[in-house]
Amino acid sequence: MQFKYHKITVKVGSNVLAKADGTLNVARIAHLVDQISLLHKNGVEVVLVSSGAVAAGRAVLEPEHKLDAVSQRQLWAALGQVKLISRYSDFFQEDGMVCAQVLTTKENFSSRRHYLNMKNCFTTLLENKVIPIVNENDTISVTELMFTDNDELSGLIASMVDSEALIILSNVDGVYTAPPGNENAKLIQKVGIDDDEPENAISGHHSEFGRGGMLTKFRIAKKLANDGVGVHLANGFKDNVLVNILAGKDVPHTWFEPAEKSASGVKKWIAYSDGFAKAKVVVNAGAASALKSEKAVSLLPVGIVTIENEFKKGDLIRIVDESGETIGLGKAQYSSDKVESEKRSEKQKALVHYDYLYMEKTTNGKHED
Numbered sequence: 001m002q003f004k005y006h007k008i009t010v011k012v013g014s015n016v017l018a019k020a021d022g023t024l025n026v027a028r029i030a031h032l033v034d035q036i037s038l039l040h041k042n043g044v045e046v047v048l049v050s051s052g053a054v055a056a057g058r059a060v061l062e063p064e065h066k067l068d069a070v071s072q073r074q075l076w077a078a079l080g081q082v083k084l085i086s087r088y089s090d091f092f093q094e095d096g097m098v099c100a101q102v103l104t105t106k107e108n109f110s111s112r113r114h115y116l117n118m119k120n121c122f123t124t125l126l127e128n129k130v131i132p133i134v135n136e137n138d139t140i141s142v143t144e145l146m147f148t149d150n151d152e153l154s155g156l157i158a159s160m161v162d163s164e165a166l167i168i169l170s171n172v173d174g175v176y177t178a179p180p181g182n183e184n185a186k187l188i189q190k191v192g193i194d195d196d197e198p199e200n201a202i203s204g205h206h207s208e209f210g211r212g213g214m215l216t217k218f219r220i221a222k223k224l225a226n227d228g229v230g231v232h233l234a235n236g237f238k239d240n241v242l243v244n245i246l247a248g249k250d251v252p253h254t255w256f257e258p259a260e261k262s263a264s265g266v267k268k269w270i271a272y273s274d275g276f277a278k279a280k281v282v283v284n285a286g287a288a289s290a291l292k293s294e295k296a297v298s299l300l301p302v303g304i305v306t307i308e309n310e311f312k313k314g315d316l317i318r319i320v321d322e323s324g325e326t327i328g329l330g331k332a333q334y335s336s337d338k339v340e341s342e343k344r345s346e347k348q349k350a351l352v353h354y355d356y357l358y359m360e361k362t363t364n365g366k367h368e369d
């Protein structure tokens, strides 16, 4: 069988995997595993990002005393992850395949070194024909340093492992022109690079076990597509949905068309490290428009208006324009206390070199890791 991609990341939401009573939908997991096995046996490398631990843990045990929300989630996640991964492991084994568990936290992506360690782990697993099954480590990930949800995590993973596409399987066919259930709601089949309009139709509603809802899916999908990775948002309840999408069959779903470019390794890390920026650097209109242009432009100190917070050499900094809008992220070549002296120097050294600069919408990679 011929498939359109050779490497994909698949993200499956809690609602696809858990039944309303909190028990795992075993038949659905088995079917998902069979599809992944078939793809793998036909030369498609797959990384699976699976939610469902918290949902699955609920049916295992009711705590003796009422717990606070954080402890409750920790308990359910710890109990449910075991259930979830053992199901996957059994079904993959039946198909003659091997899977592995990778639990991670947002902090594991915070520095370039951490990021490359993660990347190496996936490379090793894939080279050894293992299916990595990824989830956030919900037992210890309880602070503001949590991922918004597994959609955010799947975007990061898809970008990091150089997937050609991310397939998000949820409980709806895709993005609709109005919240599903609304009689005027129509499925949007294709979202182009500059097509931001559908975002306005998305309500904050998410299903019982879901965390981020459709909004994070949409934003992550747009970001990935902009970086050259196509995204398919489809219904995980439909039989053979994954195989049919990869076989190019006519499956009703939403496709985010990718840009014809791909970001370099280091820019990919910067692109998804938003939450780790140490400081905000405000640039003037001239610098903003130069940076946004199609040319490879570095950020010179002369264009800097103000700096909020201190930073050291190597820290990530957020670059904003004078209206406060973020235009990019970059790695500082020197610390904040050197910016003023650099401004006065005859041969100014760029604060952020182009190779270490990620622009929100105009990235075009220049060099690899």
Ligand SMILES: Nc1ncnc2c1ncn2[C@@H]1O[C@H](COP(=O)(O)OP(=O)(O)O)[C@@H](O)[C@H]1O
Binding pocket: 012, 013, 014, 015, 016, 169, 170, 171, 172, 174, 175, 176, 177, 178, 179, 180, 201, 202, 203, 204, 205, 206, 207, 208, 209, 210, 211, 212, 213, 214, 215
């Ligand atoms: N315009 C829209 N199109 C599609 N889904 C939407 C829209 N607005 C809100 N949603 C909601 O987003 C939900 C999917 O998000 P979520 O519950 O987080 O799923 P998952 O568990 O798969 O991550 C849908 O069930 C739907 O109710």
Ligand SMILES: N[C@@H](CCC(=O)OP(=O)(O)O)C(=O)O
Binding pocket: 012, 013, 014, 015, 050, 051, 052, 053, 054, 055, 077, 135, 136, 138, 148, 149, 150, 151, 209, 210, 211, 212, 213
């Ligand atoms: N890490 C959590 C999933 C959180 C989450 O993002 O859920 P979902 O929105 O259903 O993908 C779990 O395994 O229960």
